[in-house]
Amino acid sequence: MDEIAPPPRLLMGPGPISVDPRVLRAMAAPLVGQFDPFMTATMNEVMDLYREVFDTDNEQTFLVDGTSRAGIEAALVSLIEPGDRVLVPVFGRFGHLLTEIAQRCGAEVHTIEVPWGEVFAPEAIEAAVREVRPKVLACVQGDTSTTMCQPLEDIGAICREHDVLFYCDATASLGGNEFRSDAWGLDIATAGLQKCLGGPSGSAPITISPKAADVINARRHVEAGIREASDEAVGRPIASNYFDLAMVMDYWGPRRLNHHTEATSMLYAARECARLLAAEGIDASVARHALHGRAMLEGVQGLGLSVFGDVTHKMHNVVAVEIPEKLGPAGGDAVRASLLDDFGIEIGTSFGPLHGKVWRIGTMGYNARKDAVLTTLAALEHALRTADVGVPAGGGVTAAQAVYSEARP
Known part of the structure; x- marks a missing residue:
């Protein structure tokens, strides 16, 4: 079996795209241990860079190790408890994905739909929020199946008025379309590197508002007796260990509580993607x-x-x-x-x-x-x-x- 040698390609589809050569070079950098001072300093740099990318002051801004879908699943499994009402505006394939994941979390999922090739007027979303009274509104910004980009700025105001947590999947849009996490009132947003950020699939940037972080932390629980006694459960445990954002926040936070082994080469890739975007x-x-x-x-x-x-x-x-x-x-x-x-x-x-x-x-x-x-x-x-x-x-x-x-x- 020979050394791997992919054919030269110009990837002009809806993603993944051709990776920026500077990102590929970053991925070839040597590995260090996961608690090496260089590693933890790099993680801090990544958090700062993605605050700029998401246009947010959220302390909880970091990476979920996995493809963009890992970020989506981490957000929803950490927010949603069985029986919670979730509203999903569907205008393409990826609204159906949010619906499926929310259903797997045990949510009572309500959907509204427009024909593919259209987006929602804010009045339609507000009417559905009033009727459903959801805990979470989960929405895609850019759905590559239809190429449509859902305007978000009015939706955040609607969610704040009705005390609804606002989650957005910005995988296909972040970096290439306007995105204002704080100004638009988003509680959680996730993305991936493989679209406008110019990187490979395999890392999912995420930002979490203080309000959403409080909801997630209220569900924290002890991991196999290892975590501190003060971390005893106060709510229904999050069903996933790997995607438990309360644990991941501890891993990226100042305590650096061990959760998983960081995907070092993908960390380098994500840092370079955000660094290039910030420099531009x-x-x-x-x-x-x-x-x-x-x-x-x-x-x-x-x-x-x-x-x-x-x-x-x-x-x-x-x-x-x-x-x-x-x-x-x-x-x-x-x-x-x-x-x-x-x-x-x-x-x-x-x-x-x-x-x-x-x-x-x-x-x-x-x-x-x-x-x-x-x-x-x-x-x-x-x-x-x-x-x-x-x-x-x-x-x-x-x-x-x-x-x-x-x-x-």
Whole structure:
């Protein structure tokens, strides 16, 4: 068996994306022990950096070791007790995921839905909050299955008025779209590295408000008799040990109580992702994603392709392109295969009602740059022509170039 040698790829799907080379270099740094002063200092740096990324003053801002779904599960299993009412606004696949996880926690889950390609008006969410009276409102900001970005600022005010804990999954949106944890009244937000943050999947940044931390700590319990006597249970124990955020907060906090062995290389990756984002400036990163996302949007339209959903509420970093009718699902897969085999470019399909109907093309993280956009559009044009789909010659690249020319100072 030979040394692993992945083929070169330009990952222009909805995530994961091509990792920034600087992040890969950080991951190759030597390991240290989990309580080495360098390790604990690095953990402190990570907490500071992600406070900036999430735009929060929350003390409890750290990493959950695992993919972005680990962060989601940690948040929900630590907040929700059996019988709690949870409200989930569903506008794509990942709202259904939040629903499933909440149900596994034993919650009484209520959902409201809009058609895929739309988002919720705050009035609809407030009406549901008044009717359901949930303990937790769990919402996705950017759902890559539909590419829609749910406005959050009014939802936080609604949750505060009705004393509802507000959880948000920002996996697909953080770093590439505006996100204001404190200003928008979020109680817990989680994300992943593999989208706009430009890293690999495997670490889940999380931020927890003091109010949510109090709820979680009220459920703390003794781990196998090891923790201090003052930590005796005062509420129903959290069902998971690994995802018990009360324990994880102790691990990242000043007491450094042992919980698990930190994923050191992923810690380095998460630090470098956040360091690069902070160096660029959060607002500048959002503007970069907006620019290259608009270039991709207008580029596919310049090829005569239609775009799915309410474009005014689309995430900056991914676009859903309707597969030409003459191709059908099989032809759509053939175009994707051509892009991968001939150009080393990966784009995505979608799920549920959109499966076989759209391609999802991402411009995020390290790939939110001009050459990646223009290369993808040129390759897509060639693949479409090979599939006998008539498209304007140079239409995609020309439309994208116009966006870049307009953006020049």
